[in-house]
Amino acid sequence: MTASTHTTAKARSLAVPDLSVAGAAVWLSLTVLLAALAYYFLGYDQGAVSVFGSDTHVHEFVHDARHFLGFPCH
Amino acid sequence: MEKKFIGAGLLSGLIAGIVAFIFARLFIEPQVAKAIDYEGGRSEAEEALEAAAHGGHVHGEGGELFTRSIQENVGAGIGTVVFAVCMGAFFAVAFTILWAYVGRRYPATDPRTVAAALGAIGFVALFGVPFFAYPANPPAVGDDDTIGARSGAFLTITLLSVAFAVAAVVLALWLRPRIGGLLSGVAATVGYLVAVTITVALLPEFHEVPGPVTDGAGQIVFPGFPGDVIGDFRVYAIAGQVILWTVLTVVFALILGRLSRPPASAPAADDERIVAGNS
Numbered sequence A: 001m002t003a004s005t006h007t008t009a010k011a012r013s014l015a016v017p018d019l020s021v022a023g024a025a026v027w028l029s030l031t032v033l034l035a036a037l038a039y040y041f042l043g044y045d046q047g048a049v050s051v052f053g054s055d056t057h058v059h060e061f062v063h064d065a066r067h068f069l070g071f072p073c074h
Numbered sequence B: 001m002e003k004k005f006i007g008a009g010l011l012s013g014l015i016a017g018i019v020a021f022i023f024a025r026l027f028i029e030p031q032v033a034k035a036i037d038y039e040g041g042r043s044e045a046e047e048a049l050e051a052a053a054h055g056g057h058v059h060g061e062g063g064e065l066f067t068r069s070i071q072e073n074v075g076a077g078i079g080t081v082v083f084a085v086c087m088g089a090f091f092a093v094a095f096t097i098l099w100a101y102v103g104r105r106y107p108a109t110d111p112r113t114v115a116a117a118l119g120a121i122g123f124v125a126l127f128g129v130p131f132f133a134y135p136a137n138p139p140a141v142g143d144d145d146t147i148g149a150r151s152g153a154f155l156t157i158t159l160l161s162v163a164f165a166v167a168a169v170v171l172a173l174w175l176r177p178r179i180g181g182l183l184s185g186v187a188a189t190v191g192y193l194v195a196v197t198i199t200v201a202l203l204p205e206f207h208e209v210p211g212p213v214t215d216g217a218g219q220i221v222f223p224g225f226p227g228d229v230i231g232d233f234r235v236y237a238i239a240g241q242v243i244l245w246t247v248l249t250v251v252f253a254l255i256l257g258r259l260s261r262p263p264a265s266a267p268a269a270d271d272e273r274i275v276a277g278n279s
């Protein structure tokens, strides 16, 4: 998140990427992606649509939690 | 630093999920059980009517994949904890980005204040607004044929509510140096409320509380869904989310407090300190 504190005497031909920023971006994106995936499977999959065909095991297993948490159900 | 924030979010979510599940198991589950009892009695009454009308046709529902005991204890527990951990993950990412800006721009800000504000925003945007658009229902309240439309509308209002909340925070931070903290906060809040109100007005409505079952002569053979079960269920659903978001925010703020304190043995120049705003 911080700007690079290194200053070089001569201009480089190729810009040096700031890996601490890139690393943070990767970690944050990955976290959002995985959490969004889990949230989708918990609340939406196998209600209207199902990624793994017309199987309802995940839906049935977490069925009560879906109601507790306010997701649409039967 | 962002890894520490993500870890803090996941841990806060885990603890919040466990506490919220204990509450749900004690207060929400009995309402679910009443709703399922009603559903069973209702389908029996309907089958008896149909059998009388069509000469003994009874449509059997397939066996349950999981027993009620598994669903209300293991499944509900894992589901609630997974949900809370997801919220903790989103919380951590939002906090990291928000703190990267606020911490640098306003170094005097206590990060725990930012976490508290984020907890309130998360509760309203991810639970409050979707709930007031489409209130939570116990089993048996809701037409099987509209599950697709209801899921789509619920996902739409949830995603738009979060997007509007992000826009409102950006707007508030942009306005703050110009018109001050209080006014910018009010302007952003009003803007958010107007946007979600218009969205909810445009989305479809669903009114699917089962009415009484009547026979051919219009005689009531089975009552409509009990209103007190719906009322209690919704009140407890709100309470459960208040508990979840409160525990999540408080635990996250406590961890921030620990991260902020420089270790006793550490040298003075500790650039990993959260107060420096580095990540």
Ligand SMILES: [Zn+2]
Pocket (backbone or CB within 6 Å): A063, A067, A073, A074, B138, B139, B140
């Ligand atoms: Zn259900």
